[in-house]
Amino acid sequence: MSGNVIETWGLSKQYDGKGGCKEITLQVPRGTVFGFLGQNGAGKSTFVRTMLGLLHPTEGKATMLGQPIGTEASRRKVGYLPELFRYPDWLTGRQLLEHHGEICGLTRSERKRIIHEVVERVGLSGRVDERIRGYSKGMQQRIGLACALLSDPDLIFLDEPTSALDPIGRKEVRELIAQLRDQGKTIFLNSHLLSEMETVCDHVGIIHRSELVVHGEWRKLSAVKPQIEITLEQASQNWHELLPFVTENRLLRDVEGQTTWLVTLDRDGRVPALLEGLIASGAAVHEVVRKQQSLEDVFLYWVQQKEREAHVANHQNHV
Structure with missing residues (x-):
């Protein structure tokens, strides 16, 4: 059977x-x-x-x-x-x-x-x-x-x-x-x-x-690239421009001189390079946390992907 x-x-x-x-x-x-x-x-x-x-x-x-x-x-x-x-x-x-x-x-x-x-x-x-x-x-x-x-x-x-x-x-x-x-x-x-x-x-x-x-x-369905939440001190506002493998970054909090960022990396295994690059740039790293994808993240990713595909197909049909 x-x-x-x-x-x-x-x-x-x-x-x-x-x-x-x-x-x-x-x-x-x-x-x-x-x-x-x-x-x-x-x-x-x-x-x-x-x-x-x-x-x-x-x-x-x-x-x-x-x-x-x-x-x-x-x-x-x-x-x-x-x-x-x-x-x-x-x-x-x-x-x-x-x-x-x-x-x-x-x-x-x-x-x-x-x-x-x-x-x-x-x-x-x-x-x-x-x-x-x-x-x-x-x-x-x-x-x-x-x-x-x-x-x-x-x-x-x-x-x-x-x-x-x-x-x-x-x-x-x-x-x-x-x-x-x-x-x-x-x-x-x-x-x-x-x-x-x-x-x-x-x-x-x-x-x-x-x-x-x-x-x-479902834990294997996430196509979202790895994301890291990182808290820095003494970091320049453009620190991410020095790290080409950081594909996206978003400031989450700025409290008493410490900034917390949500960083998206181009692939797994980049955390050591991320830390090395930050330290080389003079930033003081206080905390690094790997963001786990939730089922809601997975669901929204695939639904939005389907909506984008439908939008492209509809646009092509009207061209």
Whole structure:
């Protein structure tokens, strides 16, 4: 079996030739947390619903857990927490989980054991016998997550799983996602909270205006040149002109004779030469810090790159 839990080839779902997702080709490795990033309306939820067979693709093909999408076999070991869900609020949390357990084909004894386990995992112990109408938004999110985990799925789609949670709840969900990954499960995560994604995701895909821009291990996707934050004293304002490998520089702070600069270098390995050049110029170096690229930096870089390409293509079409 392939090492990829999801594989798609030119998968599209559009509405009258517009919107949705268009020609998505990607692979999601087994046992990873895959973050699907994009602005509202970019096509993230359409892609997930198409993978689950809730929407029929307009073109392309895909497999999930080695089975063609749209088949019962492809969904058998899949859990799903949609972004916008409503459960019958006259049921208790336990009754809801009992119904879901029956749909999953669990026996009565299996339901009793598994419901107890998932309720503890999602932090609803002591509240599961209350009616859903009395649940807060955060508790409703937790019961939805419990439903997604009932069948012990190998692949779990979570669409904005922390959107209604407070900071403690978000931390608990992040820890749960990490535990599931450590058990060998694959989590496909949709979220607009990039700081949340950064802490749990191994791989990401970036979708913009319905099209997949890039995907892979997100820490390897940054095409931004290395950046250094450096604090100097007694440096001339044009010190950077003496160092040809400094491609960009920006003054961040000027406090009591010390200036802090954000310096962009032409390639890695230039820090020793940077320090030598500064000292040779008479500058006193107080601090040097390598700036780590965040997931937000990566996301903005690729989206802006796509926008530039679209602008150039549009300009050429009008020439």
